[in-house]
Amino acid sequence: MFWNVLLLEKDKIFKRSLFWIELALLTLLIVIIDLARFFIFRSFPQQLAAYMLKGSTWPDGLINAVQYADAHAVGGFLLIILIGTITAQEYSWRTMHMWLCHGIPRPALMGAKFVIMLLPILLILLTSLIVSGGITGCISLILDGSLHTNQLDIKELLLTFLETAYVLLPYVALTYMIAVTSRSVVITISVSLAFVFLVESNVYIALTLIGGNLGRAAQYLPIGLAKALSSQNGGLNPSLTPPTIVAIVGIAIYTLLFGGITLWAFQRQSLAN
Numbered sequence: 708m709f710w711n712v713l714l715l716e717k718d719k720i721f722k723r724s725l726f727w728i729e730l731a732l733l734t735l736l737i738v739i740i741d742l743a744r745f746f747i748f749r750s751f752p753q754q755l756a757a758y759m760l761k762g763s764t765w766p767d768g769l770i771n772a773v774q775y776a777d778a779h780a781v782g783g784f785l786l787i788i789l790i791g792t793i794t795a796q797e798y799s800w801r802t803m804h805m806w807l808c809h810g811i812p813r814p815a816l817m818g819a820k821f822v823i824m825l826l827p828i829l830l831i832l833l834t835s836l837i838v839s840g841g842i843t844g845c846i847s848l849i850l851d852g853s854l855h856t857n858q859l860d861i862k863e864l865l866l867t868f869l870e871t872a873y874v875l876l877p878y879v880a881l882t883y884m885i886a887v888t889s890r891s892v893v894i895t896i897s898v899s900l901a902f903v904f905l906v907e908s909n910v911y912i913a914l915t916l917i918g919g920n921l922g923r924a925a926q927y928l929p930i931g932l933a934k935a936l937s938s939q940n941g942g943l944n945p946s947l948t949p950p951t952i953v954a955i956v957g958i959a960i961y962t963l964l965f966g967g968i969t970l971w972a973f974q975r976q977s978l979a980n
């Protein structure tokens with residue numbers, strides 16, 4: 708039963724043009740941003756240009772490629788649009804009612820929706836890695852005549868890829884929660900985008916600047932936990948962020964919390980009208 712529901716959910720995503728348009732848009736944005744960065748930085752004085760372009764050449768350029776798929780970057784924006792549009796539209800199109808009338812349990816339907824979203828997450832990450840990695844690789848060949856593969860840390864690249872995918876999960880669950888409780892495409896997309904790109908980011912910055920207990924509390928927001936994971940992989944100072952295990956567990960708790968509220972609300976919804 709669950710496998711059949713997964714296949715149904717897969718078709719909803721991949722047989723519609725929305726997701727493929729999003730991947731095309733992601734590709735275009737990466738090309739524009741990476742090339743613009745290259746031409747702008749190259750116009751700087753030589754020493755400053757070399758410093759600024761370090762992140763646009765391998766190995767740093769390849770490892771940084773997945774940054775476009777981050778929850779607070781293009782990847783998060785595209786996932787919110789995708790989930791909000793497909794999930795909320797099912798209420799007006801009455802496809803939810805149709806699946807349930809065919810005997811599909813509500814937990815199975817909602818679980819399948821969340822599980823199948825792992826595929827778009829991975830495809831967005833792979834697109835970012837391939838496109839930006841390819842461009843920065845070409846820049847490396849132009850500037851240095853080498854890809855510097857001997858300096859590439861495969862473990863760091865894999866960890867960065869997995870971390871980026873993992874920290875997207877609470878935001879996916881949050882968007883599903885808003886979509887199910889509001890049943891509105893407009894509300895889901897606007898509220899989710901406002902929270903991720905305005906509310907959470909600004910609250911995190913404000914509390915961090917205030918410092919003290921409020922600053923420490925900010926580190927346990929999803930964005931703070933995400934930064935904690937990246938800090939263990941060469942990012943921020945690990946002493947200023949929660950330990951890795953705390954960040955991993957915290958992200959899982961947020962995901963389960965939002966997912967649990969979504970299922971609780973869905974179980975109690977009347978789809979008769």
